[in-house]
Amino acid sequence: MALTFRPTNYQSLNDALLLAKWLSDPAIRYLAQPQKDEESLRNPETAELILERNQPSNAHRAPIDLILELDGEPVGHADVLFDPPHRLTREGKVAWLSILIGEKKHHRRGFGREAMLHLEKLAKKAGANCAEVGVFEFNEPSLRLMRSLGYEEIGKLADFTWWNGRRWADIRLAKSL
Numbered sequence: 001m002a003l004t005f006r007p008t009n010y011q012s013l014n015d016a017l018l019l020a021k022w023l024s025d026p027a028i029r030y031l032a033q034p035q036k037d038e039e040s041l042r043n044p045e046t047a048e049l050i051l052e053r054n055q056p057s058n059a060h061r062a063p064i065d066l067i068l069e070l071d072g073e074p075v076g077h078a079d080v081l082f083d084p085p086h087r088l089t090r091e092g093k094v095a096w097l098s099i100l101i102g103e104k105k106h107h108r109r110g111f112g113r114e115a116m117l118h119l120e121k122l123a124k125k126a127g128a129n130c131a132e133v134g135v136f137e138f139n140e141p142s143l144r145l146m147r148s149l150g151y152e153e154i155g156k157l158a159d160f161t162w163w164n165g166r167r168w169a170d171i172r173l174a175k176s177l
């Protein structure tokens with residue numbers, strides 16, 4: 001089974017519904033987006049909000065924004081921002097990478113690693129010389145993935161997200177491209 005990538009389509013509801021489903025899944029939500037408190041953790045992500053955030057008029061939307069597919073079946077999402085204000089790395093052109101394998105049955109099959117390598121290649125082609133990621137401190141699978149790809153910890157933002165009755169830090173890791 002080959003992993004392929006296509007641009008996310010924010011002109012129709014389909015991809016937004018898919019993203020909303022993945023980002024609302026209790027097994028994924030706490031790992032993928034920072035949460036303010038218990039209530040925000042329980043609130044579902046909506047397709048309408050996703051579409052609103054990704055309208056062409058929004059200058060902050062990701063210039064590289066992809067749906068991951070396995071033989072035509074959507075299984076995840078990945079995007080790249082360049083020099084976003086929240087990056088810690090202040091030198092060079094920085095690519096901020098995010099990935100999500102939305103279907104749990106496809107976890108631990110090498111697709112996260114493959115998606116990261118694909119994003120790195122695209123980011124480098126676009127002129128970035130450094131990649132930065134943010135991983136919540138309790139997300140061991142993702143921390144292991146990033147470290148195995150050569151990312152090194154460059155900082156820690158305390159009290160960044162809410163999960164399991166308390167606040168947790170965001171670990172920032174970076175790698176030269």
Ligand SMILES: CC(C)(COP(=O)(O)OP(=O)(O)OC[C@H]1O[C@@H](n2cnc3c(N)ncnc32)[C@H](O)[C@@H]1OP(=O)(O)O)[C@@H](O)C(=O)NCCC(=O)NCCS
Pocket residue numbers: 028031032099100101102106107108109110111112113114134135136139140141142144145146148
């Ligand atoms: C984290 C995530 C991206 C990893 O992708 P994946 O396709 O499941 O992982 P891969 O099969 O590519 O694994 C690559 C490496 O990551 C690490 N890893 C991945 N899942 C792991 C797990 N459950 N436990 C321990 N290590 C894990 C391992 O080092 C693994 O290498 P190995 O299999 O040779 O030991 C994916 O599980 C996911 O999207 N999870 C939910 C949302 C999320 O956490 N997103 C990332 C936010 S920063």
